[in-house]
Every structure is written in C-alpha cells, then in structure tokens.
Amino acid sequence: MASVSPLPEKIPGIQKAIAVLWPSFATAIVATGLFFSAFHPGDLVPFDLDIDVSPLAAYSIGFFLFWLLGILSSYGTMYFIISNCQVLNKQQD
Amino acid sequence: MQSQKTSTEEPALYAAHNKLYPREVSGYFTRLRMLSVVVLLGIYYLLPFIQWDGRQALLFDLPARKFYIFGLTLWPQDFIYLAALLIMAGLSLFFFTALVGRVWCGYACPQTVWTEAYLWMERKIEGNRGRRMKLDKAPTSAAKIRTKAIKHTVWIAFSLWTGFTFVGYFTPINELGSRLFTGDLGTWETFWILFYSFATYGNAGFMREQVCKYMCPYARFQSAMFDSDTLIVAYHPERGEPRGSRRRGTDLQKAGLGDCIDCNVCVQVCPTGIDIRDGLQYECIACSACIDACDEIMDKVSYPRGLIRYTTENAAIGKKQHILRPRVMVYATILLILFGTLLTNLLQRIPLELDVIRDRNTLYRETRDGLIENVYTLKILNMDSKAHRYILTADGIEGMKLLLDQPDIEVEAGTVHELIARLQADEFNMEERSVTVEFQLQAIEANHLTTIEEARFVGPGKN
Numbered sequence: 115m116a117s118v119s120p121l122p123e124k125i126p127g128i129q130k131a132i133a134v135l136w137p138s139f140a141t142a143i144v145a146t147g148l149f150f151s152a153f154h155p156g157d158l159v160p161f162d163l164d165i166d167v168s169p170l171a172a173y174s175i176g177f178f179l180f181w182l183l184g185i186l187s188s189y190g191t192m193y194f195i196i197s198n199c200q201v202l203n204k205q206q207d
Numbered sequence: 208m209q210s211q212k213t214s215t216e217e218p219a220l221y222a223a224h225n226k227l228y229p230r231e232v233s234g235y236f237t238r239l240r241m242l243s244v245v246v247l248l249g250i251y252y253l254l255p256f257i258q259w260d261g262r263q264a265l266l267f268d269l270p271a272r273k274f275y276i277f278g279l280t281l282w283p284q285d286f287i288y289l290a291a292l293l294i295m296a297g298l299s300l301f302f303f304t305a306l307v308g309r310v311w312c313g314y315a316c317p318q319t320v321w322t323e324a325y326l327w328m329e330r331k332i333e334g335n336r337g338r339r340m341k342l343d344k345a346p347t348s349a350a351k352i353r354t355k356a357i358k359h360t361v362w363i364a365f366s367l368w369t370g371f372t373f374v375g376y377f378t379p380i381n382e383l384g385s386r387l388f389t390g391d392l393g394t395w396e397t398f399w400i401l402f403y404s405f406a407t408y409g410n411a412g413f414m415r416e417q418v419c420k421y422m423c424p425y426a427r428f429q430s431a432m433f434d435s436d437t438l439i440v441a442y443h444p445e446r447g448e449p450r451g452s453r454r455r456g457t458d459l460q461k462a463g464l465g466d467c468i469d470c471n472v473c474v475q476v477c478p479t480g481i482d483i484r485d486g487l488q489y490e491c492i493a494c495s496a497c498i499d500a501c502d503e504i505m506d507k508v509s510y511p512r513g514l515i516r517y518t519t520e521n522a523a524i525g526k527k528q529h530i531l532r533p534r535v536m537v538y539a540t541i542l543l544i545l546f547g548t549l550l551t552n553l554l555q556r557i558p559l560e561l562d563v564i565r566d567r568n569t570l571y572r573e574t575r576d577g578l579i580e581n582v583y584t585l586k587i588l589n590m591d592s593k594a595h596r597y598i599l600t601a602d603g604i605e606g607m608k609l610l611l612d613q614p615d616i617e618v619e620a621g622t623v624h625e626l627i628a629r630l631q632a633d634e635f636n637m638e639e640r641s642v643t644v645e646f647q648l649q650a651i652e653a654n655h656l657t658t659i660e661e662a663r664f665v666g667p668g669k670n
Contacts, residue, residue, distance in 0.1 A: 129421065136422055151286040154272070169270040170378070170395045 123200075134192055138184025145180040146173065226343070227416060229326060230336040230475040234499025243314040244323045252368070255375040260592065267377050273621065279553070280621065282590055284560065291549045295542065300425070302538040304432040306530070308439050312426070312492035318418050319492065321369075321411035322478065325362060332358045336475065362412050363404070370404030416479040420490055430489065435520040436529050440493050442473075442484045442515045443523070450484070455508070466510050473497035473515060483515055557655070558590035561648045563662040570665045578608075578631040579666040585626050587648065589618040595650040599628070603644030604664060607632040630664055640668030 155172030167175070257264040259277050266275040274281040274289070281288060300311055312319060333339045333354055345351055374396055375383050386392050392400075410418055419426050433439075447467035457464070467484065474482045476496040481488050483497045501515040521528050566582040574580050589595055597616040601609040610629040618624040630644060644664045650656035 132422060147289075148286075150272075151283040154283075168393070168395070169272075170393065173269055174395045174398070 125196075130192060134185055134188040138181055138188045141184045142177055142180035145184075146177045149180070150176060225480070227478070227480045228336045228339050228475075229478045229496070230472065230500075231330060232476045232496045232500045232503075234502055236495035237499045240314055240323070240494060240496075244320050247315060247320050248324060252372050255372060255380040263379050263381075265376065266379060268379075269377050278592075280558070280590060280592060282588070284588075285556075288549065288553065291545060295545050295549070298538060298542045298545065301432050302535065302542055304429050305434070305437060305532075305534050305538055308433070308437050309429060309491070309493035310438075312419065312429075313494035316492075318410060318423070319478075319494065321407060322415050324365070325411040326478075328361050328365065329358060332361065362408055366404040366408040366412075367400070369407045370400040370402070373403040374400050416490070416492075419479060419492055426489055426492075432534075434532065434534060435526070436532055438517055438519055439487055440483060440491060440495055440498060440515065441487065441518050441523055442467075443513070444484070447484065447514050466505070466514050468504065468508060470504055472500045472504055476500040557658060558592075559595075559648065559650065559656045559658050560588035560590065561646060561658050561660040562586040562588070563646055563660045565662060571667070574631060577633075579634050579637070579664075580629055580631045581664050583628045583630070583646075583662060585628050585646070587616065587618050587624045587626070589620060589622060589624070591656065592620050594619045595653060595656060598649050598651060600647045600649075601628070601630055601644055602647065604632040604642055605636040607636075607644070607664075632664065632666070634666050637664075637666045641665045 150173055155167070155169050155176070158172070254265055255263060259275070262275060264275070264277050268275065272283050274285075303310060329339070333342055342351060342354065371383070371387070372380070377399075378396065383392075383396065386396075414422075443466075446465060448465045449463060450467035450469040451462075451464050452469055453459075453462060453464055459465070473484070474480070474497075476499075477483070478494060478496065479490045479492060481490045483491065495517065497515050498517065502512040505512045505514055519528055562585070564584045564586070566584070569582070572580045572582075585599070587597065595618060597618065599609065599611065599616060601607060608631040610631065612627040616624065616626065628646070642664045644662055646660045646662060648658050648660075
C-alpha cells in the first residue's frame, strides 16, 4: 500500500479541542474522587494561608486544577503527534 | 451505495457533518427502548426524592464527606467499595457486550436515553421527519422563529431540571429546592446546575450521535469484546440482494431481485445515520430501530419479517451458536468473584475505627511512682447509624495501667470523638526499649463492634 500522508492540518479545530478537553475531563473526575477521598479539603490550605472556602468550592477548584493539568498533558500529546506528522509530511513531499 | 440525500448541511462540528432527522418508528424493539428510556429517566429524576431513615436514600454528601446508599453509609475510608463497584460496572459492560452486543448503547446509555427524550420533544413541537426538514430549509419567518423558540425553551427547561436533579445527588435535594425558591443557592451549586444543564442541552439536543461516533471510548473498543457468537443487528444480504424497487406482485426470480425493496426507511430511522445493509459498523449502536422499520415494510409488501434482525455472525452463516464460551465465562467468573468479595466485605464491615496517635513532643515520662508513662491521642470514628458507648482496654505489657481523661466514652452516630489516653507500665516488665501495645475498643451492648489498634510504648531501655 502506498504511504498515506498524515494530514493533521485537516483535523477540524473543534475535533482537536474535544480530543484535548474530553479525556482530561474524564481523568479529572477520577483524580478528584481519589484525591479528596484521601485528603480533607480543610487540611489542604497551602502555606498556612487563612483562606475560608466551603468544601464544595474546594472540590470544584480541585476538579478544575486537575482538569487543567489533564488539558496540559493532552495538549502536549496532541502537539507532539501533530508536529511529528507535519515533519513526516514534509519528508514525503 | 446511495447516501442519505435528505439531510441538510449544518455548520460542521466534525468533518462534513450532516444533520440527521431520524424518522419516527414503531414496533416491538422501539417499545422496549421507550420503556427503558422512561424507566431510567424516572429513576434518575425521582431517586433523590426517596427518603430512607429520615434522610435522602441516595446522597453523595460531598461537604460532609459521607456517601449514603440506602442503609449503607460510606466514609472516605470506604473508597475501596466504590472503586470495586465501578470496576464491577465496567466488567458487567464487558460481560453483556460479549453476550448480547451493544445493548448498553441502544437501550441504557445516558446519551441514548436523553437523546431519545430530546428527540421526542422535538417531534412533538416541530412535527415528523418531513416537517422538521422542511422547517429547517424554510426561510426565516415569524412562525419558524416561534416554533424554534418553543423547542429551545422546552429543551432548556428540561436541561435545567436535569442539572438541578444532578446536583441533588450531592447536596440534599429538598434543601436545594427550597434554597432555589428563596434565591439562596450557593455559587458553586448554581455553577454545577448550569454546567450539567448545558452539557445535557448540548449532548442531547445538538451533538447526539456525534458523541457516540467521536467521543465515546466504548464505541471504539467494544469490538474487542465481540466474537462470532455476539448478538448483532444485521441485514440478511443473501435474502435481500439484489435490492431494488418493484411493483406489487412482481415475480422476484424472474426480475432477478431479492427481498430488499430499497425503500431506505432503515437508513432514515437510524439515529447515527448509517446504512445497516453495508454490514457491521462501529457507528451502529444496536438500537434496533431499523429492525422495526424493516419489519413494518416487510409486512406491507407481504414478505416475511426479519430481513434486518438480531442475529450472530455464526447464526447468519448457519453455524452452530454457542452462548457459553470461554470469553463469557471468564468475564462472568471475574464478576462473580468480585461481587462475592465485595458482599462478604460489606457484610463483615465493622462501622467503627480507632486511630492512635502517639504524643509527638515527649517520648515518655516518669511518674512519681516510678512508672513509665506514654501519652496518646485517640480518635474514635463511629460510622454506625446510631450512637454507642464504648469500653477501651490496653494490653501488651504486664501490669500496664490505662488512664483516660474521661470516664465514659460515648460517640454520636457518624461522628469522630477525640480523647487522651495515658499508659503506665513498670520499666522492668518491658522486654525492649520499645514495645508494641494494643488498644481494644468495644461497644457496650454491641459486642461485634470491636476494633484493635496497635501502638508503640517507649521506655528508657535497659542498661
């Protein structure tokens, strides 16, 4: 079979966005569950700062932090794969 | 292969997406699917209102860090049970997929269930398939705007109710309801209600089959659980081909035609927009709408039913079918072992925990009587649904004395109680510098509520 050139440029932006946002979202749910069953939000106030947040706010912020981490990781994966494909494309041309 | 010409272009969410207008269908499997939709949605919307022992029967109380599942109260320490439940849910999906294919997708997946509900509302407001397509193609008019506005208002209202119910699983729904009416909802409660509502509105109203096609991991790997004996929805090409339109009463053999009259109704009813006659495809969610649709057509033209039917690959080519196969048995065995272990553990679970923390400041102290004293902070966790009084004893060194800062230990249901315990022992009875001692906590009048916790007792050591 003739080599098919990978065409990452043709992947629609929304598809890329979902490929990054969606797996990280699912991972963030699992991470939040695991993390907060081990640690009480009240014990987590960083650097002894006197912050008064409700548990629900702490869980929500924790969830978004995990989601952000997941997004960074997913985006990194996508970036490396796509830039690799672009290099391969150029070599084939 | 003829593609579906009847759909209209819509701003592409994914590459060249055509909006689908699934045609309404009736029949045995459709009734079964509707029953499933009604039952599952009913459970979702009503369950948070069911009470048990004076509290919400199913409540994942995040602020209080307790999960109530009917008679069972789970603490963060019991996370393993929830993890086991999730693993079992995953394995059940494997098991049922191997046995009956994608029934989950077609009948029980929230994406399917809510999409069906939103489609139903759409049909009631915008009319049947033809009218919906005509409406979308029609130029903007007051009537069109009104119909669309009604649809979206109903959708949004239903979404908000869905979001409210969702948050009601995490904070008591009755309180949430009264706070909603007095306008006292917390910021995060409001945020999550809106977040879940928006997700429902988007997924069931707009994304629909695209979630299955592009976002669902299960749709991609379910084929790994499939084998030749898995139940699938399939077209019978030997019987149907060559397909083609014909007049009533045409001699099929003379005309060289199969049973498929190529009416395309199976394509029109498909919620994922595929042609089942092209063979097994990963987009097929096995909802069986095409089976009902084709059977209805077969009845009309007086051909036998079952041109599209539930079958297995082996049955389709006339081979022997096997229900019990190694794959199915392996999934079932793992599932049974997990279930058994979980049940045994749950039944033997003692809703009592004792944490012993040694005083970090002083290793030991010598009393006036010449005894060695160690101080401990004890945390008693009563995870039971009622209050208990407890007896605490300590053991490990001959003649060791236990002194408590309070004579009676009574702990309310679902609370943590802290107390200071002092252990005093004669140095000569200590075999080593550091000895393991045991604290035993037992509930009075409930002997099975017993727990033992080990701790270190430190002395100066023998010279």
